[in-house]
Amino acid sequence: MTAWNAEQSADFRGPLDVTRAATALVDAQDTVIGWSPAAELLLGYRSQEIVGLPLATFLSPGPPGTAPPPPPGFRGNEIRVARHRDGRELIVATAVCPLAGAGTTGRVLVATELPDLRLWESRQALLHGLATQSPVGLAIYDTDLRLTWCNAAYEQEMGRPFAEFRGSRADELYFDGEFVTRGHPPTLDAVMRHVLDTGEPFLDLHFQGKPPSDPETDHLWSCAYYRLQDADGHVFGVCEDAFDITDRYKAQRRLALLVEAGRGVGTALDVTVTAEKITEVAVPEFAGTVTVDLARGVLEGEVPATSGSAAMSLVRVARCSAEDADPEKPGQQPPPPPPANHP
Known part of the structure; x- marks a missing residue:
């Protein structure tokens, strides 16, 4: 038996479904009065061989410890030992439904091999987990x-x-x-x-x-x-x-951006080339538009002043926008910087 048999899996009924399981009808004295084809297939007895015999002929209590005892007064699902016609013993799961009518009482007993029930129960647990957890x-x-x-x-x-x-x-x-x-x-x-x-x-x-x-x-x-x-x-x-996968996708984008930046940014000594690489890497993954403005002194190899930024002369050396077909040419004057806030 495989974990997922296509032919068996096409049958949506449970293994203890009365239309599928081995089924016996017994009277109030536990005498078999009915026998299904599935019961004959499971245990080997033909109906004419088993009808009229006590239930104990082929069914006995299960081995100790195979299942917890049912609640008091409930004779429902149990684990039992069934004897096949050829002498083999099978561990089966059974369920019992009482019947009443016309002054008599009886029971319908259904049975299936225990591994089949356990496999079905595991699938039901899987479906329940998918639905709720x-x-x-x-x-x-x-x-x-x-x-x-x-x-x-x-x-x-x-x-x-x-x-x-x-x-x-x-x-x-x-x-x-x-x-x-x-x-x-x-x-x-x-x-x-x-x-x-x-x-x-x-x-x-x-x-x-x-x-x-x-x-x-x-x-x-x-x-x-x-x-x-x-x-x-x-x-x-x-x-x-x-x-x-939103969080995972954002993390992958950030990592890819860092990798791309490591490949292109800082590989040249030319500050203008470096600025252009920064804008190319950042657009459009990090921003829609990126500009790089440098102090004119930086382009001339000087150390820029650390104060008086309001009067500092800036030159736009790179710009890239996701909406533009071509990046802006370097050397253009950027918009005037806002006044610096000084005490």
Whole structure:
């Protein structure tokens, strides 16, 4: 058995589901009066061999310590030992549901091998963690691209209860956002429609926008989109995974800026070249426009005065702007400096 078997995983029923598990119907005296095909498959007994026999014929209490005892008065889930027709012993998990009617009482008992139940329980725990504890925002959109479910992280990002935005389209929730990853559809609707139509997932798409919980700040998310199908293979929606990488992205930009500055700034003895490199590195990552003004004496190899800056003659040696096609030529006079504040 693998951790994720595609054929078994397509069955959304739990291993103790009465339509799937080994099922026996017993009367008030614990005599078997009904036997399912799944029970025959699990234990090897045909119905004509087991009906009419006591339940203890093939089922006994589990080994000590296999499970905590059920609460007093509750005969529900238990761990037991089942004897196969060929003599083997199987550790099984069982669940019991009492029945009553027409003056008689009985029980429905369902059973499955314990490892199958434990695997299913681990998957349920995973799903519960994704829904309630995961820092990754998860959302499901139907085939009309309307939101039908989201986890706690996504709801927190919205800043309001899920019931208030259920049924919204993604572009309505992030109306001013866009994908900044090149080579992919630009809008949320276009991306999800492509996934629904083709089944091709998208991974690590970077989406930039303002979340409703922080509408004044641009955030960046790493997103994944993949198609969802039901147990019969019918497409019923698309899942969105979104992880906020804003802080990581800003840190990477700062590091890249420092690396770029180390490569270009200070590698030449010419002060004008150094000034030009500073503006080139700083725009547009650090600022939209950068200018460098130097005292005229610096250009002539003199040490500038440390006082009287109001009368100091400045020369603009470099300027770079994200809005300009060409950087400003050096040698132009900068705007007059503001008066210095002296006591």
